[in-house]
Amino acid sequence: MPSMKNKRFNLLLIAVVTLVAAWSLWPTWRDYSLSNQLNSIKSAPDSLKYLLSNRDEIENARKKSLKLGLDLKGGMHLVMEVDQVDLFEQKAWNKDAKFTAIMKAVREKASQSDAKVIDLISAEFKGENMRLSRYFYDIRNSDQEIVAKLEKESEDALNRAKEIIRNRIDQYGVAEPVITTQGSRKLIIELPGVSDENRVRNLLKGTAKLEFRLLRDPEILVRTLDRINTYLVQNSGVPKTSLVAGNSVAVSGKLKSLTPSVSMQTSAKPLYDLIGVFQNGSAYTTEHSKELVVSLLHRSDILALLPQDTELLLAAKPEIGKSGEKLYPIYLVRKSPELTGGVITEAKATFGSQGVQPEVLMAMNSEGTAKWARITGANIGKRIAIVLDGAVYSAPVVQSKIPSGNSVINGIESLEEAKDLEIVLKAGALPAPVRIIEERSVGPSLGADYIRAGVLSLAWAFCAVSIFMLVYYKKAGIAADIALVLNIVIVLSVLAGFNASLSLPGIAGIVLTIGMAVDANVLIYERIREELDGGKALKSAIELGYDRAFSSILDSHVTTLSAAFLLYTYGIGPIQGFALTLMIGTAASLFTSIVVTKEIFSFLLGRNLMTQKSFG
Incomplete structure (x- = not known):
């Protein structure tokens, strides 16, 4: 009676595992079928009609289907x-x-x-x-x-x-x-x-470090630039290697000073060879001088010349001069922000009032709204710079008190850039750079080549092992091949069921699993052969073969599982993909080689479909 109970339990377990595996892989099959049907439709209207009518099913199948890793899909x-x-x-x-x-x-x-x-x-x-x-x-x-x-x-x-x-x-x-x-x-x-x-x-x-900072007056900016220029003259400018490539571009007749570029060691106005100043006190640098200006303004000796609690920042985007040249405004801002991006609750990319220039609208929480109202109310007529990651996106003049807690970032080139800015503001600022x-x-075409190569290697491995088992073990080899198919199905179904990705190393893990699964069957079959050679009856030989091979099979599988677990724990990327499929395949092969093949033999023995020659 106990053996009958075990038999029923084993059959129930096999049925449940098979049904769950089929259920887990069904969305993958549906995704494949629906994609083929969609690709077979030639006309665009028919394709759109098919997509709309099957939209929910396509999305659901794609969401639950077996995912491909980076090396197979590209990315x-x-x-x-x-x-x-x-x-x-x-x-x-x-x-x-x-x-x-x-x-x-x-x-x-x-x-x-x-x-x-x-x-x-x-x-x-x-x-x-x-x-x-x-x-x-x-x-x-x-x-x-x-x-x-x-x-x-x-x-x-x-x-x-x-x-x-x-x-x-x-x-x-x-x-x-x-x-x-x-x-x-x-x-x-x-x-x-x-x-x-x-x-x-x-x-x-x-x-995505967003800050709202007050601008210092233009007079202070000009005095600061003059102080830096005087310091550079007295200290021989910058090292000889820091020469400006080419000539500075004249912005307009309103420039205070922007002369052709020479070595900063010999020029009487080394800073103004790189920076131009308008009569209204605003400063600019040209595109080709930008990198040198940034490195200069970050020097510790230059930072020491700035007024207390101030910082010189460049604009994130250039303005276009009268001659078409790109000019980057330079701002002298307070180092301490009046408000930070932590108060932002909503950001939305849109177009400005004229419907041409992209911008990002921002809304603040109650704390930010109260502070923003106080800041704007106390600084009417002054400019507030909107600084993101150390670059000034815009510096509007405060026209009146803003009690609503709304603000705008403009100076954005495209709607795509505005949407990216919306994303980073919504997600929040990183704690550190x-x-x-x-x-x-990996390109999609290379990924497709990897898929073909991986599937081909898997098919060759399966065919080679299956043919060997059939030739060497005759009818018993059929049971091993059935167990092998179920093993692969279980591995793929577990990956699909837990939303794991199948990668190229994962395919290698499946190929290795095929060899391990057959190795367990070989141990069992050789034990059965030994019992048959010793004069045991077929049924007794099968029982003894499984019992005596079990300890060796368990030891080898536990050892492999332990090694795979360590690979998964301490490995990264491709190594983890290989280890994951190896762990699943090893556990599945223990089930298929011990339980599935034994029940197949029990079924064949009950119908007198096996003899001693069935094991080769």
Whole structure:
């Protein structure tokens, strides 16, 4: 009776597994069928009609179907790094030249290794015989307490960056992105089906740090530029290598000074060789001088010449001069923002009142609305710069108090750029800058080649193994081949059911699984042959063969599962894809080789369809 109960349980288990696998793979089959039907329709009106009439079914099937990985579908693979040195610099207080030197050394070491930034900071402070509390948190905190707090900040920053980037990608519309963390400061991002790589690249790496800053008066800007110019004259300008390529472009007759470019060491007005000033006090630089101006304005000796709590920033987008040249306005703004992007609750890309220029409308929460009303009311007639990631998008004049909490970002070239800006503002600002340190792209045509190669290798492996089992083990080989088919179906159904992606290394894992599944059957069949050679009856030989081979099969499968689990835990990208399919396939082969084939033999024995020659 117990054996009868076991038999019923095994049959029920096989039926349930088969039905669940078929149910899980059904959307994949429907997606394939619907896509073929759509591609077979030649005329555009008929295609549109078919899409509209089957829209829900197509979307549902595509959502639940087996997903293809980046290497098979095409797309982008990115490795991004969160700038934790910048993060910790933001957390510090009472900064001085010593702190700047320490963080510079930390940044250099961090760029050359994958060590934790907090460990590098701690080591530098110990080397200088300084306590961390001099710059971080409370003076009463011990180094251990501060390290623990900074490690928590580091972990939170990485997780927050991951979620913000995921939100940006989701709003952009990438299907099934894969975003994982690696170490203490890296993010691995896979975006299947992406075609506009530049747009995605800009969308991901922008910090989206939005600030509203007051502009200083034009007179103060001019005096500041004069002070910098005098300093450059007295200190021989910039190094000899910093020469301006070409001549500066005359903006108009209203320019205070914009002479042809010469070496900044010999010019009487080295700064004004790069920067032009209108009579109204606004300053500009040309497109070809922009990089040199930016590097000059970020020099520590130049920053020391600026008025307290001020900063020189360039416009995000150029203005077009009378001669068609691109000119970047330069603004002197307060370093301390009046308001930040944390109060933004809604952002919407649209066109301006004239319906030509794209812009982004923003709405604020109650706290931001109250502050915005106070700020605009107290600064009527003054200009407020809207600064995003250190660049000024616009600097409108406050005409009146704004009690509604609404504001506008303009100076945007295209609606696509406005939509990207809307996405990053909605997703929120990154806790620290991120940079792309590795990037790979796979084109759709190359992905299609990989699919053909992968399917071909899988088909050849299956055919070779199946034919071998049939030739060598005769009728028993049929049971092994049936179990092999079910094994592959189970692997694919689990991937589809859990929305995992099938990658090229995943196909390699399935091919390896085919060999492992057959290996288990070979162990069982050879044991059965030994029992038959020893004079056992066929039924007894099958029972003993399974019993005596079980321990060896279990040991080999547990060992493989353990190795695959470690690969999945510590590997990244392709290695994880290989390990995942190997784990699923190994578990499935244990089920198919022990349970499925045994029940097939039981069925054949009950109908006298097997003899001793059935095992070759």
